Amino acid sequence: MENFEFTKASTVQDALAATRSASSAQKLVRFVAGGTTLIDLMKLNVERPTTVIDINSLPLDRVGATADGGLKIGAMVRNSDLAHDPSVQKNYAVLSEALLSGASPQLRNMATTGGNILQRTRCYYFRDTAYACNKRDPGSGCSAIDGYNRIHAVLGGSQHCIATHPSDMAVAMTALEAIVHVEGPAGERTIPLNEFYLLPGDTPDRENVLRPGEIITYVTLPPLSDGTRSHYLKRRDRQSYEFALASAAVVIRLQGRKIQRVRIALGGVGTRPWRSLEAEHALEGHEASEANFRNAAQAAMRSAKPRQHNGFKIELARRTLLRALTTATTA
């Protein structure tokens, strides 16, 4: 790992000022929070910042209610604290389940809400500087498309990149229609999480809409109406401590057996946390039945494009969604 300059920021304004001054001195700046992605990638020389700003002291470590009855989550809230927060467990079970299905207890004690949103892909070619990778080294080519691509995306890929987004938390948050709050040189702004991530297209190095110098401060979740149920189901190569091959986040409200409202997001299969409007349209206003769940699962994967080794993910994702819907709607 190359050495770097280290500074510590204790307020958001400090962090933004430190970024500004380092950037104007032509430094490559990274914020470090939990470090579980950044430091890992720095050891691999995939990330090579020349200035690292420690933001662990930022006063953004609280979970609280919003005025409209939703939830406001500080960017520095650790994954384990968020997973065990009583209001998350009571009202947003899908989020708690997703968080607890990710990584290990140690890593969840370190990883933060903001960092989890920004975590990088587990594509082995991205993580190995011996290989070409358009995300790490734009224009160098994609080693995965004609390489070993068992863990790669079947949805949202391009001819330049088929890397999946690895987060479980962000999949649940996508189904919960989370809003990302950022602060930067031009002030504060909010971005729906579903519009936060970019498809790879021909610029897979651009993964989200954050502008230079911006920092995630909060995530807010809108309130869910009474009777809404939610569930996260994750399928992977081993029982625990592994990234998803396919996962499904379901947030659903029934009236009798009729589906009034449903939000669905898939993980492990898309180049970003994958909101499936197709599956939602196939379900809303219809009865909660196995036949309709199967239709929705078909619809969710209709545009899937398999590569040589990842075709199994299409059926796996269908079954994962079918099971998640069944579990969420069974009392």
Place this chain on the structure above:
Amino acid sequence: MAKDFSPLVEDLREDPIKASDSPTTTEHVESEKKLSRRSFLERIGAAGVAASVPLLTRSAPVTQDSAHPVDAPPIDTQAETSAGTVPVALKVNGQTYNLNLEPRVTLLDALRERIHLFGTKKGCDHGQCGACTVHVNGRRVNSCLTFAVMHQGDEITTIEGLAQGDQLSSVQAAFLEHDGFQCGYCTPGQIMSATALLKEPCGPNDDDVRECMSGNICRCGAYQNIVAAVQQARQRA
């Protein structure tokens, strides 16, 4: 003879991320004088190098450099050119260590290579095995994925900090009683995880323990006994 080769051992052991000082506690200096398992193995290792060099020389043509590994430059070639170090005060097992570290030194490397607390192990060095698990302010973390400079003022506990003198902690005693290890390399991390688990929300069943301990890999496969040890420690806690 061992003394002649000790510089080589030092060079190989030194982290490439070299900094300018060494821990100043008298206990450390004292402990280095004793013949520990570590220093014994180091001396054996040095003798092994000495014995193997002539064999290599005889069996194959070798370059001037490789025939004289003792004179080879230290692997730390960046020490002179790298950016400066920063003072870092680390509080480990109740004792404060004043170090000068490059910011890139992980907490794991600071503990092992600078403070010389070798109980915490380096396995994968990428947060995938749990061998490096320590407690920071009472919470278990992977010390390989955090920089030491980020932990000024934190209370750090390593495996060396669990026992009270000769009195093992309940988790340590349970691991002994249930043979919760084979080679022992993952054991400090397992015990640090299990100790933290006692205070975490974790269901009562063996499957719950397996999930809560899933961040610690044991390649000997001692899992059955580890789960038994953790369950016993929980019952007695």
